[in-house]
Amino acid sequence: MIVCVAVVGHQNNPLYIQSFTDADDELKLHHIVHCSLDVVDERVNNPKKAAPTLNETFLGLLYPTENYKVYGYLTNTKVKFILVTTDLDVRDADVRNFFRRFHTAYVDAVSNPFHVPGKKITSKIFAERVSTIVKSFGTSAAG
Amino acid sequence: MNKHTDRFTDKKKRLHRDSGLNSDQNPGRSRQVAIMVREVSESCLETLLTEIVSSYCNGFYANKPELAARRIEAIGFQVGHQLSERYTMDRPRFTDHLDAIKFICKDFWSELFKKQIDNLKTNHRGTFVLQDNRFRWLAHMSVDLSAEASGSIQDPSAMADNKEAQATGMHLYFPCGIIRGALSNLGIQCAVSADISNLPACSFVVRIKA
Numbered sequence: 001m002i003v004c005v006a007v008v009g010h011q012n013n014p015l016y017i018q019s020f021t022d023a024d025d026e027l028k029l030h031h032i033v034h035c036s037l038d039v040v041d042e043r044v045n046n047p048k049k050a051a052p053t054l055n056e057t058f059l060g061l062l063y064p065t066e067n068y069k070v071y072g073y074l075t076n077t078k079v080k081f082i083l084v085t086t087d088l089d090v091r092d093a094d095v096r097n098f099f100r101r102f103h104t105a106y107v108d109a110v111s112n113p114f115h116v117p118g119k120k121i122t123s124k125i126f127a128e129r130v131s132t133i134v135k136s137f138g139t140s141a142a143g
Numbered sequence: 144m145n146k147h148t149d150r151f152t153d154k155k156k157r158l159h160r161d162s163g164l165n166s167d168q169n170p171g172r173s174r175q176v177a178i179m180v181r182e183v184s185e186s187c188l189e190t191l192l193t194e195i196v197s198s199y200c201n202g203f204y205a206n207k208p209e210l211a212a213r214r215i216e217a218i219g220f221q222v223g224h225q226l227s228e229r230y231t232m233d234r235p236r237f238t239d240h241l242d243a244i245k246f247i248c249k250d251f252w253s254e255l256f257k258k259q260i261d262n263l264k265t266n267h268r269g270t271f272v273l274q275d276n277r278f279r280w281l282a283h284m285s286v287d288l289s290a291e292a293s294g295s296i297q298d299p300s301a302m303a304d305n306k307e308a309q310a311t312g313m314h315l316y317f318p319c320g321i322i323r324g325a326l327s328n329l330g331i332q333c334a335v336s337a338d339i340s341n342l343p344a345c346s347f348v349v350r351i352k353a
């Protein structure tokens with residue numbers, strides 16, 4: 001179950017945060033997303049020499065907290081996508097697939113001529129697409 | 144921006160390989176999805192670009208060519224910014240500036256103009272010269288070649304030559320803006336200028352701000 005997705009700009013400014021739980025721990029989720037940015041920076045700036053994933057966009061599991069897993073994805077334009085999920089048995093391929101579709105939705109939202117780069121994404125269509133992707137992530141992981 | 148001339152009708156579909164799930168498990172049998180690609184008529188695009196230059200130079204900022212140029216370049220900046228977001232989607236990240244410039248020369252330029260940059264020169268100190276031997280957006284512009292040829296010795300009093308070069312030059316602010324916008328989205332601040340001393344070849348000089 002995905003509880004939160006976030007898009008963070010290249011100056012670590014939030015462009016889109018959406019949580020998908022009914023509980024009011026939104027603040028906690030925002031905090032988790034914020035902390036994960038540090039991990040992203042660390043991964044990017046200190047590449048382990050043995051790791052072949054220096055240039056990959058998908059950063060993988062950033063860090064597991066008590067009951068959440070946080071995944072990261074970094075685009076070429078230094079925009080970060082953060083995914084927070086409560087699933088314990090998430091497949092790597094599922095997350096990659098999710099980020100790919102999320103990236104497509106993001107690119108379409110940013111190509112909107114009325115969107116100001118650096119400001120929050122206010123497109124309702126983007127929000128709908130994201131919730132569709134999130135819902136289908138749940139079902140494909142359960143299968 | 145996918146463009147095609149009115150004669151080309153073959154590229155109606157682009158096969159898009161679904162690389163995420165299947166290629167990990169079954170590299171031989173990847174799913175292929177046919178996607179209808181939106182197309183734009185090339186003549187329509189060129190008319191639009193010519194009209195942009197014309198309305199800014201003769202309409203909005205008449206007699207103020209520097210302001211018109213800046214405005215057009217800013218439009219190009221936003222377009223390049225958004226396009227680079229789209230065209231860097233499936234690529235691994237760039238390691239350095241040269242990688243990013245090579246991306247502009249190859250993938251980015253082929254998406255925009257269906258060809259790559261013909262020649263790339265650098266002084267290894269932050270300046271790159273991208274030369275396109277037949278710049279698509281200037282290909283249909285008539286230029287008085289006799290005046291250009293005789294003007295190899297720069298004659299500052301030849302106002303006619305100057306005006307023509309200036310008019311043609313106005314059309315280059317948009318592509319310069321596109322390049323600057325694309326590079327800035329990749330994290331590289333730079334200044335881009337164009338050089339049209341031998342049409343239809345066009346050189347774009349990119350100076351990276353250290």
